[in-house]
Amino acid sequence: MARSPLDIAGTRILPGGRDTVELPAGQLYTHTPVNIPVQVIHGRRDGPCLVVTAAVHGDEINGAEIIRRLLRQQMIGRLAGTLIAVPVVNVLGFIGRSRYLPDRRDLNRSFPGSESGSMASRLAHLFRTEVMHRATHAIDLHTAAIHRDNLPQVRADLDDPADEALARAFGVPVVINSPLIEGSLRSTAREAGVPVITYEGGEALRFNETAIRAGLKGVIRVMRHLRMLPPARSRRPAPEPQYIADDSSWMRAGQDGLFRAAVALGDRVRAGQPLGWIADPFGGAEIAVEAAFSGLVIGRANLPLVHEGEALFHVARFDHVGRVHREMERFSEALEHGDEWSEEPPIV
Numbered sequence: 003m004a005r006s007p008l009d010i011a012g013t014r015i016l017p018g019g020r021d022t023v024e025l026p027a028g029q030l031y032t033h034t035p036v037n038i039p040v041q042v043i044h045g046r047r048d049g050p051c052l053v054v055t056a057a058v059h060g061d062e063i064n065g066a067e068i069i070r071r072l073l074r075q076q077m078i079g080r081l082a083g084t085l086i087a088v089p090v091v092n093v094l095g096f097i098g099r100s101r102y103l104p105d106r107r108d109l110n111r112s113f114p115g116s117e118s119g120s121m122a123s124r125l126a127h128l129f130r131t132e133v134m135h136r137a138t139h140a141i142d143l144h145t146a147a148i149h150r151d152n153l154p155q156v157r158a159d160l161d162d163p164a165d166e167a168l169a170r171a172f173g174v175p176v177v178i179n180s181p182l183i184e185g186s187l188r189s190t191a192r193e194a195g196v197p198v199i200t201y202e203g204g205e206a207l208r209f210n211e212t213a214i215r216a217g218l219k220g221v222i223r224v225m226r227h228l229r230m231l232p233p234a235r236s237r238r239p240a241p242e243p244q245y246i247a248d249d250s251s252w253m254r255a256g257q258d259g260l261f262r263a264a265v266a267l268g269d270r271v272r273a274g275q276p277l278g279w280i281a282d283p284f285g286g287a288e289i290a291v292e293a294a295f296s297g298l299v300i301g302r303a304n305l306p307l308v309h310e311g312e313a314l315f316h317v318a319r320f321d322h323v324g325r326v327h328r329e330m331e332r333f334s335e336a337l338e339h340g341d342e343w344s345e346e347p348p349i350v
Contacts, residue, residue: 004017005017005044005045005046005047005048007019007044008042008044008084008136010023010040010042010086010132010133010136011023011024011025011026011040011132013042015042015044016044017044017045017046018044018045018046019042019043019044020041020042020043020044021041021042022039022040022041022042023039023040023041023042024037024038024039024040025037025038025039025040025128025129025132025133027093027094027125027128028121028124028125036093036094037093038088038090038091038093038128038129039088039089039090039093040086040087040088040133041073041085041086041087041088041089042084042085042086042087043073043078043081043084043085043087044084045080045081045082045083045084045085045230047081047082047083048082048083049081049082049083049084049228049229049230050083050084050138050139050228050230051083051084051085051086051136051137051138051139052083052084052085052086052137052138052139052140052141052224052225052228052230053086053087053088053133053134053136053137053139053140053141054069054072054085054086054087054088054140054141054143054221055088055091055140055141055142055143055187056068056069056088056089056090056091056142056143056144057089057090057091057092057093057095057096058091058092058109058110058142058144058187059092059095059101059102059108059109059110059144059145059147059206060090060092060093060094060095060096060097060098060099060100060101060102060103060109061095061096061099061100061101061148061206061207062101062143062144062145062206063096063145063206063207063208063209064143064145064203064204064208064209064210064213064214064217065089065143065144065145065201065217066089066090066096067209067214067349068143068214068217068218068221069087069088069089069143070089071214071218071346072087072218072221072222073087074346075222077222077231077232078231080231080232081230081231082229082230082231083138083228083230084136085225085230086133086136086137088129088133091109091129092109092125095109099207101147101148101206103121103122103125104121105120105121105122107120107121107122107123108122108185109122109125109126110183110185110186110187111183111184111185111186112125112126112185113126113130113185113186113187113189113190114126114127114130114190114193115127115128115129115130126190130190134187134190134191134194134196135194137191137194137196138196138197139168139196139197139198139224139228140187140188140191140196140197140198140199141168141172141198141199141200141201141220141221141224142187142188142198142199142200142201143200143201143217144200144201144202145202145203145204145205145206145210145213146202146204146205146206146301147206148205148206148207149205149206149303149304149305150205150206150301150302150303150304150313151204151205151210151267151301151302151304152202152203152204152205152213152267152300152301152316153176153203153267153268153298153299153300153301153330154174154176154201154202154203154212154213154216154217154333155174155176155177155178155201155202155203155300156169156172156174156176156177156178156199156200156201156202156220157177157178157180157199157200157201157202158177158178158179158180158198158199158200159179159180159181159182159188159192160177160179160246161179162192162197164197165192165197165198165199167197167227168197168198168199168224168227169199169244170244171223171224171226171227171228172199172201172220172221172223172224173219173220173223173244174201174216174220174244174333175244175245175326175329175330175333176244176245176247176298176300176318176326176330177244177245177246177247178246178247178250178300178318179246179247179248180200188200201217201220201221203216203217205304209349211348211349211350212334212337214349215337216333216337219337245320245321245322245325245326245329246320247297247298247300247318247319247320248319249318249319250297250300250316250317250318250319251294251295251316251317252301252313252314252315252316252317253277253291253292253293253294253313253314253315253316253317254291254311254312254313254314255280255291255308255309255310255311255312255314256280256289256291256310257280257287257289257310258280258282258308258309258310259280259281259282259283259287259288259308260280260281260282260283260306260307260308261278261279261280261291261303261305261306261307261308261314262278262279262280262281262306263277263278263302263306263314264276264277264278264279265277265278265299265302265315266299266302267299267300267301267302268298268299268300268327268330268331268334269298269299269327270296270297270298270299270323270324270326270327271293271296271297271298271299271315271317272293272296273293273294273295273296274292274293275292275293276290276291276292277290277291277292277293277299277314277315278290278291278314278315279291280308291314291315293315293317294317295317295319296319296323297317297318297319297320297323298317298318298320298323298326298327298330299315299316299317300316300317300318301315301316302314302315302316303315
């Protein structure tokens, strides 16, 4: 029995078809229309409908590059099921290089939205009804906020078996057991019964080749797990077990001043270890920023001008932090060698 066509935003995609749909998201005050570009690949064979989103926060651009590379893969031509790829959800924030919409609202705190609410609420409602309600599974791609950097990691509600299965299939060593946040895309997917995970890697407004490669590899691994893509040709050993952090905390600045970091993203740290120092511009008062517990640095601030109370290092606690550190190093080295599907020259 042949698959049915897919109708989205007034466009019909036949089985075996591929099209870019312009989802009308309103107008600028110049009367210029604003559309959210959505690429739909509707395979000839039955299978899941995976929605992959990026730039829900408009300045988080690594995900857009991950999706661009994904859509160039030759194996996509053998897709089973449907892939709905949205490289720029928050198109107005993306244009303005801003995390937020022009009304200063956070789109990822505005779901499920409403037809008559704020700009963010209306955009969330549009995206939920036109895109997310078609999903059987979802991956939301993010980076750290402005002037921060995140180690490649997956965040998921591991109390949900379907979410946990996606998180493990993604294949990055670090998994954060993260509760759902009210108003997020992840929470609205859960309400619809759609398994969903968030991938974090890199920083806002910057490309990070390692984070991009890890994200692309993870999405392809999930699609293979869902049997949307053929299995890998290479016979590689099974990946090492992933490591789950149930607890993480930010180490914060104890005073204002100039911040000098002493540890890098991905470093293993021990309780009481100095992570950096904050001093005034005259070299007078100086304090250390110390690790409150042993763990792995999964996020850090990059801006050396800090205020008291500012978040500087995000440290995750693991049962076997040494193993996590070694596995993360092996994972990063393996990314440099690419895969059988890797065709892009690295961004430098």
